[in-house]
Amino acid sequence: MRRLISAQCALPRIRAEIEIPGGAPGWLGWLVATDAGGAVVGVAAGGVPVPGEGEVYALAVAPGSRRTGVGTALLAAATDRMRAYDAREQRVKLPVDGDPALPFYLHQGFTALADPARLSRPLP
Structure with missing residues (x-):
């Protein structure tokens, strides 16, 4: 999560997105999962940058909270947001190829596109 936050939450990036007139196109914001004590255990971000096509920009779960349903819940919540904006597909x-998250996404119904690091699934 630290790598994700340092890359996605850098002040210059946030400043650039805020300064886009009307906001960043298709950006639906961040979702944050916390444990009972309020500690962050997972984050997800996504949007619908192209009509009909949702994009998961980031999804990370703290090592101690993996395989507990946090990632699945975050993906489901992001998917619901994308569907509300008429997304019919999610990417x-x-x-990297062979990323450790690959089994998670395959289990969620994603399949590889021409680029093996790029995955997609239809949204019913």
Whole structure:
């Protein structure tokens, strides 16, 4: 999560997105999961940058909270937001081929596109 936050939440990036007239196109914001004590255990971000096509920009779960349903819940919440903006397909780009998150996304119904690090699934 620290790598994700340092890349996605850098002040210059946030400043640039805020300064876009009307906001960043298709940006739906961040979702944050916390434990009972309020500690952040997962984050997700996404949007609908192209009509009909949702994009998972980021999804990360703290190591101690993996395999507990946090990632699945965050993906489901992001998917619901995308559907509300008429997304019929959802995509994600993994940082590298063979990324450790690949099994998670495959289990969620994603399949590889021409680029094996780029995955997609239809949204019913």
